[in-house]
Amino acid sequence: MSATSIEAGSNSVVRNSLVKLTKGAGLIVGIYLILYALYVYQQPRALSASAIAALINNTAPLALAAMGQTLVVVSRGFDLSVAGVISLCNVVLAVYPIGGPGGALVSMLICVAIGASVGAVNGWLVAVLRMQSIAATLATMIICQGIALVILKAPGGAVSNWIADELTDRLWKTIPVSGLVVAAVVGIWLLLRRTDFGLSLYAIGADEQAAKLSGVNTTRVRFTTFVLAGAVYGLAGLMLSAQTATGNPTSGTPLLLLSFAAVALGGTSLAGGGGGLFASVMGAATLMLLQKVLFSSGVSSFYTGMFQGMTLILAVVFSGLLTRLGERK
Amino acid sequence: MTGAVSGTAHAVYEQPSVALLARGLRKAYGATVALENADISLRSGVVHALLGENGAGKSTLVRILTGAVRSDSGTITLHGQPYAPATLIEARAQGVATAFQELSLVPNLTVAQNLLLPAMPRGPLGLVSSRRVIDAGAEILVRHGLERIDPSAQVGMLPLAERQRIEIVRAIENAGQMLILDEPTAALAETDWLFERIRLTTAKGVAVLYISHRLAEVREICTEATVLRNGRSIASVGLAQASDDDIFEMMVGRRVDQQARDRAAPTASADAARVSVSSLSGHGLNDISFDLRPGEILGLAALEGQGQRGLFRMLAGLEHPDKGQIAVDGTTAQLSSPRGALKAGSGIAYLPEERKTEGILAGLSAATNIILPVMPSASTAALISQQAEQSAARPAGQKVEMSPRYLGFAIGDLSGGNQQKALVARTLATGAKTLLLYDPTRGVDVGTKQSIYAAIRAFAAGGGSVLFYSSELPEVVQLADRCMVLYGGRLFRTFEGKAIAEQTLVAAMLGHGSNEGALDR
Numbered sequence: 001m002s003a004t005s006i007e008a009g010s011n012s013v014v015r016n017s018l019v020k021l022t023k024g025a026g027l028i029v030g031i032y033l034i035l036y037a038l039y040v041y042q043q044p045r046a047l048s049a050s051a052i053a054a055l056i057n058n059t060a061p062l063a064l065a066a067m068g069q070t071l072v073v074v075s076r077g078f079d080l081s082v083a084g085v086i087s088l089c090n091v092v093l094a095v096y097p098i099g100g101p102g103g104a105l106v107s108m109l110i111c112v113a114i115g116a117s118v119g120a121v122n123g124w125l126v127a128v129l130r131m132q133s134i135a136a137t138l139a140t141m142i143i144c145q146g147i148a149l150v151i152l153k154a155p156g157g158a159v160s161n162w163i164a165d166e167l168t169d170r171l172w173k174t175i176p177v178s179g180l181v182v183a184a185v186v187g188i189w190l191l192l193r194r195t196d197f198g199l200s201l202y203a204i205g206a207d208e209q210a211a212k213l214s215g216v217n218t219t220r221v222r223f224t225t226f227v228l229a230g231a232v233y234g235l236a237g238l239m240l241s242a243q244t245a246t247g248n249p250t251s252g253t254p255l256l257l258l259s260f261a262a263v264a265l266g267g268t269s270l271a272g273g274g275g276g277l278f279a280s281v282m283g284a285a286t287l288m289l290l291q292k293v294l295f296s297s298g299v300s301s302f303y304t305g306m307f308q309g310m311t312l313i314l315a316v317v318f319s320g321l322l323t324r325l326g327e328r329k
Numbered sequence: 330m331t332g333a334v335s336g337t338a339h340a341v342y343e344q345p346s347v348a349l350l351a352r353g354l355r356k357a358y359g360a361t362v363a364l365e366n367a368d369i370s371l372r373s374g375v376v377h378a379l380l381g382e383n384g385a386g387k388s389t390l391v392r393i394l395t396g397a398v399r400s401d402s403g404t405i406t407l408h409g410q411p412y413a414p415a416t417l418i419e420a421r422a423q424g425v426a427t428a429f430q431e432l433s434l435v436p437n438l439t440v441a442q443n444l445l446l447p448a449m450p451r452g453p454l455g456l457v458s459s460r461r462v463i464d465a466g467a468e469i470l471v472r473h474g475l476e477r478i479d480p481s482a483q484v485g486m487l488p489l490a491e492r493q494r495i496e497i498v499r500a501i502e503n504a505g506q507m508l509i510l511d512e513p514t515a516a517l518a519e520t521d522w523l524f525e526r527i528r529l530t531t532a533k534g535v536a537v538l539y540i541s542h543r544l545a546e547v548r549e550i551c552t553e554a555t556v557l558r559n560g561r562s563i564a565s566v567g568l569a570q571a572s573d574d575d576i577f578e579m580m581v582g583r584r585v586d587q588q589a590r591d592r593a594a595p596t597a598s599a600d601a602a603r604v605s606v607s608s609l610s611g612h613g614l615n616d617i618s619f620d621l622r623p624g625e626i627l628g629l630a631a632l633e634g635q636g637q638r639g640l641f642r643m644l645a646g647l648e649h650p651d652k653g654q655i656a657v658d659g660t661t662a663q664l665s666s667p668r669g670a671l672k673a674g675s676g677i678a679y680l681p682e683e684r685k686t687e688g689i690l691a692g693l694s695a696a697t698n699i700i701l702p703v704m705p706s707a708s709t710a711a712l713i714s715q716q717a718e719q720s721a722a723r724p725a726g727q728k729v730e731m732s733p734r735y736l737g738f739a740i741g742d743l744s745g746g747n748q749q750k751a752l753v754a755r756t757l758a759t760g761a762k763t764l765l766l767y768d769p770t771r772g773v774d775v776g777t778k779q780s781i782y783a784a785i786r787a788f789a790a791g792g793g794s795v796l797f798y799s800s801e802l803p804e805v806v807q808l809a810d811r812c813m814v815l816y817g818g819r820l821f822r823t824f825e826g827k828a829i830a831e832q833t834l835v836a837a838m839l840g841h842g843s844n845e846g847a848l849d850r
Contacts, residue, residue, distance in 0.1 A: 194456040196448055199438065203446065206437040213397075213433030214446040214499075215418050273437045 025279035027319050028266050031311075032286050035293060042296045053176035055285075055292065057168045060178035061086070061240035063284040065255045066262035067185055068115075068232035070280040073263050075225045076205040076272025077133035081122055082233050082259055084144025085115045086252030089237025091148045094157030094247020104163050111234035118144060119230020123223035141256075148249040157247035167242035178239055182281060185232060189277040192228075201225060206273030261308065262287055265315050286311070348373045348536035349394075349412070349507055354403035356389050363389040364400070365560035371507065371536040376527060378547045378568070379540045381557035382580055382774040387540055388744075390557065391511055394538070395427045396420035407506060418447075424505030428497045430512040430540075430745075430772060431685055436485030441466020443484050444499050473498045473526060489516040489682070490633045494523075501526060507536045514546060515772045518633040518800050524550050542774055543801065544573055556580055577775065603675065603794045604644070604657055604763055611651030612639025615818040618653075621763065621794045626785060628809025629798040630834050636818040637798045638682065641767050644796070645679035646670035657763070671702065676761030678702070680752055680769055684745070688752045691741030695731075695751045696722035698740045702759045725758035726751070728787065730780040746777035753781055757788060764788065766797035770804060782808055802831045816840045 040046045046055075065082050072079040089111040098106050118140055125136035170176050192198050200221045203211035212218045240251060260270070265283030268275025290311060291304050299307075349371040356364040364386040371377045381387045392398045394405070396414030405412045407423060414420035420427075434443045441462045442449065450465050452458030466480035475498065478491055487495075493516040500508055508530055514520055527550055531537055539551050547554065548568055556563045556579040563579050571579075602620035609617045613636035621627050631637050642648040644655060646664035654661050657674035664670045670677040681687035690698055696715075699722040704713065719736045726736060729750040740748055749770065756764050766785070770778045785808060789795055799805050805812055812824045814837040822837045 191456060194459075196457065199442060199449060199457065200447060203435040203438055207435050210433045210435045211446070213417060213427075213429055214435060214443065215421055215503075216447045217418060 025266065025276065025282050027322065028279055028282040028286060028315065031315060032282055032289065035286060035289050039289060039293045039296065042293070049170065049174050053168075053170050053179075055289065056176045056179040056182075057243055058292075059285045059288045060182055061236045061243060062255055062258055062262060062288060063182050063281045064185060064232055064236035064239060065259040066266070066280040066284045067182075067189070067277045068229035068236065069259040070263050070266070070268055070275060070277050071201070071225050071229045071232070072133065073260075073268055073270055074205045074272060074275055075201050075222055076208070077126060077222070077225075078137065078260075078270075079122065079226070079229055080134065080137040080256060081118050081140040081144060081230070082236070083252040083256035084141035084148070085118050085230060085233040086237040086240055086255055087148040087249055088118075088144045088151075088252075089114055089234055090241045090244075090251045091152040091157070091247045091249050093159045093163065093238065093241040095152050097158060097160035097163075099160050100162055101166070103160055104166070107160065107163060108235070108238055111238045112231045113234070115230035115232065115234025115237070116227050117230070119227040119233075120223070122230065123226035126226060127219045127222035145249065145252075152247050152249050155246065155248040159241045159245050159247070163238070163242050164245035167239065178242070181235060181239060185235065186278055186281060193276075197221060197224060202273055258284075258287060258308075261312050265312055267315075267319050346373050346408075347371070349405065349407050351390075351394075351405040352403055354390065354393060354400045354405070356393060356398065356400050362560055364393070367403075367557060367560070367562045368565075369538075369555045369562060370565065371538060373534045373536050374531045375553065376531060376537040376539050376551045378551035378554035379538055379557065380544075380547065380554050380576060380580055382746075382776050385557040385580070385774075386560040387557055388511075389560075391427065391509055391538075391540065394420070394425065394507075394509060396425075421503050424503075425507045425509070426500040426503035427509040428493075428500035428511060428513055430515060432492055432496050434484045434492055434496055434499075436483070438484060439463075439466070439481050440470070440478055440484055440487070440495055441480035443495060444469050444480075444502065469498060469502060473501070474522065488634060490518070493517060497523065497526065501530050504530065504535050507538065509538045509540075511540045512542070512772050513539070514541060514543065516633070516800070518631075520546055520549070542772065542778075544576065545803075580775065601659060602656075604655065604677065604796075605659075606644075607654050607656070609640070609643065609650050609653035609655065611653075612636070612643060612648050613818050614639050614643075614650075616653070617815075617818075617820050619813060619820065619823075621796055623762070623792050623794055624789055626789045626795045626797070626808055626810045628805040628812035628829070629796065629815065630802065630805050630812055630838055631798070631815035632838050633800070635815040635838075637815055638767070640815075641679065641682075641765050641796075641798065644670070644677060644765055645681075646677075647679075671759055671761055675763065676759060677763045677765060678756040678759040678761035679765045680756045680767060682767045682771075684748055684752065684771070689740045689748050692739060694718070694737055695726075695740045695743060695747070696736040698751050699725050699736075699754045699758055701755060722754070722758070725754040728757050729754045729784045746773040749773050750777060750780060753784060757784065762792070763794045763796070766795060768800055769797055771800070778804075802834055805829065805834065806831055814838055 045051055065086065069079055069082055092110060092114065093107055122137050122140055125131045126133045167177050171180070200211065200216045203214070203216055204218050204221055208218055236255070237252070244251065262283035263280045264270060265286055266275065266279030268280060287308055290308055294304055294307055295301065347370055351367065351369045354364055354367040367386060367390055369379070369390070379387055379390065389398070393400045396417045396419050399413065399415065407425070412423060414423065414425070435446070444466050445462060449457040450461040452461060463480045470476060470478050470480055475494060478487070478495070484492060484495065493513065497510065497513055500510070513523055517523060527537060539547065541547055551568055553565065553567050554576070555565045556576065558580060603623050604621040607618045613634070615636070617640065629637055639648060643650050644664065646666045646669045655664060656662060657677065660674065662673040664673060667679055670679065696718045700718055703721070722736050723733055726733060731747060731750045731754060735743055735747055740751055743751070753769060756766070769785070770781055785795055785797070797808065806829055809829055810826070812829045812834065814821045814834060816838065817840070821840065824833065
């Protein structure tokens, strides 16, 4: 009798750790580390501070876009406006560059304001007018890209030197600034998660009706979610502009589907109510690292998309398997 | 008694004061008038029952009182102040809280978080402190005698009965003035805990509105009742003065004939078993064996959590048994899915427990919901028209006395009773010869119950076999030819014919009495 209960006990420990692994970012961090080891094996220089910084700089825009997307996905929605906001911020920074550190701060505020305003429109359409999120954000994405084209007809312009140089630089020759920006947003999220808003976000994602009947102000939570997501897309636009140093009215488009891929790769269910932002950052990092690994293996870049898609399927299937193992018995 | 004419002012002091007074409430959804003219008056510290058939307007009245919808006209006062909540949050702020029939708990949050929504206790930094949340949740649970529930458990993982208790506890915690309990015993097998909670709540002067289809329960806990019919309040009565028949008459508008059933001795016992279960174990069951014969209605009675859910889910192909065999029409069947169960031998169809999540497809029409399992036979060359759907669904709908005009409506817009009728019709439409009905009349009114009973009896009379579980003993007594009692995962006793009576069933469900009859197969 006691032997079976001990066995059951250790079983449940194993199960709990499995559940934790699948719920948190454990799986995607593991995948990333394996991929990174492969990368280092191919390119020993990959461990140098400059190589790491380059990788993080590459990752930052997608990581930020994926974080904003995760907020909306957790609340059970989709946000296509991410592409429009990033393009719009990019052309604004390229057409109206403001020099110096003060100018960079103003530029950042402008980007965040653009994102938050678009997010407010999304939030109004979805939370108040009860439009479906895909339809509402598809419309705002098209509008934003239209405005971006009006501001800048063809790729060109130049982002201010301070932004292009400093935001892609390393502090004390080690810590990449772009990594700090991402870390700051993750930090804010970790605080936000432990507020009533954070809890309500997961509640409305799982069952909006029940959350409403439990006294959650679902309209306000949904609205706030879109505004916050938009603000984070603004930062993504800033970091992308720092990266490319130039303007392109369609610069956000490639990030649209990749942001969903990063969210799914991080294990956040697209059905809402679960997952987290850090996992999506790691999902984004994995997608970008995969590009590097393929490049350094001499695989033509035409195949990158194929591999990214296959990784996504494998990761989601694998996490499903782990979950099922964890739920057994 | 208290001099109603001369001493009204005096009477107010003698009797509990009026807490909520609603006059002439009306609510229409488009052309449908859900509530035409409803009056109700609740007194502090008194449990008031709201009675009525499905579609009588009970849900609408509750929705108005909880702030989910606003009435088109009419007035409500709460302790003399105008009360017209625009949202549930406003209603709560005025001390009105509701335990909803369809439970309003968020599945991915913990018990403690659900109890405390929307505002969590904070730590020193102004952030939600998970330790304090759990402590506060545990304190609430202890206060209501539910220490056994882990406050950090995810609500979605808990059994339905525990979720219902949590829903009730949360409503009581938020009800400073008025508590609304909508079918609070739908998932509870015993009422002792609930009635104890209600008595403690009324002792604090809270007015309680109690909505239930179980008249015995209503009589036990309520002192007065308002009866709704067709959106109008027919009468407000003291329950001590009204007989059951009076109340049925007020609800239905005519006398209900309480058919005491004449129990013919089971005629089919000589036939070979249609479904034969031997030494089945797993999912809460322990070595269960029984036969289900053609033409037989086999009841299952048990307190909650005695393994009945596991039994049904294994027979329906949703779970795999750890041990034992299930034979259909004499051949051992591997039931790996509900579809497999439908195709095993003469077929097994399953009516699941949770109508909202396991049963209906809310966006589709009632007709589509009914013919879903038999779609291919209703279609011509893989295409199916709405007319074909409705005509295919009509015979099954008729068996449960479902009005054909409901077939075209989205099932989510129908009343609970009609949804349940449609689901029973669906199991009938499969053509399976064996039905597994899990609590087939959960939360439906008297009239719907009778229709469903009639459909079940007709099915059995036509040679079908029925295994049903019910949380309501009168239902088992009325319907079953034979009744098994599960206790602790084992088949405790089996009763036949006239031996099926409420008292003996209750004793067996509690594990009393000899279990010598356990093996009378």
